[in-house]
Amino acid sequence: MRRFQRFALLISAFVPGLxxxxxxxxxxxxxxxxEGASEDGLSVxxxxxxxAPPVGEQRWRAxxxxxxxxGVRDATKFGAACMQPKPRAANIYAWDLPTMxxxxxxxxxxxxxxxHGAPVFVWIxxxxxxxxxxxxxxxxxSALAKRGIVVVSINYRLGALGYLALPGLSAENADHVSGNYGLLDQIAALEWVKRNIGSFGGDGGNVTIAGESAGGLSVMYLMTAPAARGLFHKAIAQSAYMVSAPGLKDRINGMVPAEEQGGELAAKLGAADLAALRAMPAEEIASKAPPTGFFPFPAVDGKVVPRQLVDSFDKGEQAPVPILAGFNSGEIRSLRFLLPKAPAGAAAYEAAVRTGYGExxxxxLARYPAKNIEESMLAATRDAMYGWTSERLVSNQSALGQRSYYYFFDHGYPAMEEWNLHAFHASELPYVFGTATRTPPLWPKIPDTIAEKKLSEAMTDYxxxxxxxxxxxxxxxxxxxxxxERRGFLHFADAPRAGHNLFPGVSALHEAVVCRRRAAGDIPWNWNIGVISPPLPPKVVGCQ
Structure with missing residues (x-):
């Protein structure tokens, strides 16, 4: 491992002054x-x-x-980011884009x-x-690695380049499926880790997959993907969302099939056929797809994604591994595009809720009252997407007899509060990674105080x-x-505190809604929450 260092020392010994x-x-x-770099006691x-590069004919293939x-490959610089659109407006998450x-x-x-034989942490x-x-x-x-673990972060294909499905793509595939290329990339990265991580001091038999937001979504899909089974042994899902997904070819849960969505995108891009799409510059696809309304998402294809996540977890088909999952109190404060326009007043708010939620x-309304419409709408969307998902994950894994750890991140600091962003989506990340000084340019600045450092050290330790x-x-x-143990959880506010039974009855309420929508078969359970909820389907056996 250090043969080059020894060679350098040998040369300098025989050539004084060199x-x-x-x-x-x-x-x-x-x-x-x-060959990597030595940084602060670590090898990076x-x-x-x-x-291999997914270019040319390999674009939109596994x-x-x-x-x-x-020879020895230089591994001192990050690779290019996968193709993605340039940010259209400044936001707290935006970085200056690297080479793509x-x-x-x-x-x-x-x-x-x-x-040697260290645990492995793979970040998505x-x-x-x-x-x-x-x-x-x-x-x-770095901060996690200093706790004695090997940390891996990965890139995977994004947007239309990562999740486009088309009949022509399915026809050229041995399983007659398409899309899900970004998920297949993640599986390929885990396979690489299994083959190679031992050389980097890691234990390929002790791998944890972890991710936040779409990374947490990916963790759930990896937990249910047959091809990923056995490639990891624990899972962490931060602010994951178990929303409905389109079918590849069939219209399920009221969603347009993925192949049909792909065909619409190809037409809007002016591509006459698959060859024309493959000849189109990647930058053009990445930039033009979002304005057409195309939204990348895994497709239920019966192979890579066997069925809807909720169905896989209900059937106990997911990987039987310990899990750590949770969400933030202010998830939607930085994601207000997920909120519909607020009703004109309390009466209109209550009327919309009664139309959507029936009995x-x-x-x-007891949980999300009309007296403060904005806060109720923020909380309802947070709970229906992130809270319900997190508790469902730990509950499902616990039912399999696996250790399951639930958290609620509720921490704030002055700059965050000034912008009305208390515990916003992803705000736990600099505490987990110990990167308070490495946040994006517009991120509310984290104070350099002992209290903030102690909270970060605790979360990194956990x-x-x-x-x-x-x-x-x-x-x-x-x-x-x-x-x-009585619905145990850890509350991260100013300091970690253990508790039981977070928000009694809330997950059950949203589970009842999802259950009825699943039974109806023609309604998605994703962003149609609160005042824009479609009428609640009738109660059926097994649903509240």
Missing amino acids: AVAAAGPVVEAPAGSV FRGIPYA PVPASRWD SEDCLSLNIWMPKEA HGGALTSGSGADPLYDG LANLF WASFAATGTPRAKGQPDWPDYG
Whole structure:
């Protein structure tokens, strides 16, 4: 591993006065040899390809393992981000975009020096399956790696380049399916980790997959994907959303089939056939697809995605692994595009709720009253998407006999409160990664105080401990109760505090709505919440 350093020292010994640059750490892996960088007691490797470039005829095909390279590959710089549209407006999540390319299927590794058989933590970035990169400074793996684990972050195809389905693409596939390429990329990255991570001091038999937002969504799909089974052993889903997905060819749950959506996009892009689409510049596809209304999402194809997530979890088909999952109190404060226009007043609000929720309206209004419409709408959308999903995940895993840990992130600080963004979507990330000084330019600045550092140290400890052992623990902090113990959870406010039975009855309310919509078969359960809810279907056996 350190043969280059030894060679440099040997040269300098025989040639006095000759300045020889210290070589970085070198790892000889099955994929090939790489030279990284020594940083703050860690060995860091960036931009390692895990799959061949999905370009030309390989665009919109399953990833192919990267060929083994000769010599020692420079792994000191991040690889290109996958193709994505440039931000159209400034927002708290926006970075200056790095170099983008279709040749983007790479990963990054932070490892303790002299690591051997260390737990592995694989991070899947968020960004609505449309944007983001494993190279974002917010996801720097140093703080977690210093807890004795090997941290991996990955890129995967995004937008139309990652999730386009078409009859022509399905026809050329052996399983007659298309779409889900971004998910297949994630599986390919996990396969690379299994083959190679031992060379980087990691234990391929102790891998935790983790992600936030669309990364958390991806974690759930990996938990139910047959091809991912056995590639990981624990899961972390932060602010995940178990919404309905379109069928590949069939109209299910009132959603347009993915192949039909793909055909509409191709027509709007002016592509006469698949060859024309493959000849189109990737930048053009990435920039023009979103304005057409195309939204990337996994498709239920019966192969990569066997069925709707809720159905897979209800049937107990998901990976039987320990889980850590939770959500933030202010999820929607930074995602207000998910909210419909507020009704004119309390009477209109209550009337809309009663139209949508029928005999469940009284329960809904008790939790989300008309006296403060804005706060009620924020809370209802948060609970229906992120709260219900998180509690469903820990409940489902607990039912399988797996350790399950539930959290509620409710922390604020002055800049955040000034902007009315208390515990906004993704605001837990700099605490988990210890990257308070590496947030995006417009992110509310986190104070440089002992209290903030202590909370971050605790969260990093809990996450690293879970990745290592399946039980989250932090030095000097309360034990995290298992969800199976009276619906235990950990509340992260100014400091971690253990509790039981978060928001009694709330998840049951939203589960009842989803249950009836599933039974009806022609209504999605995604962003149609609160005042824009369609009329509640009739009660059926098994649903409240």
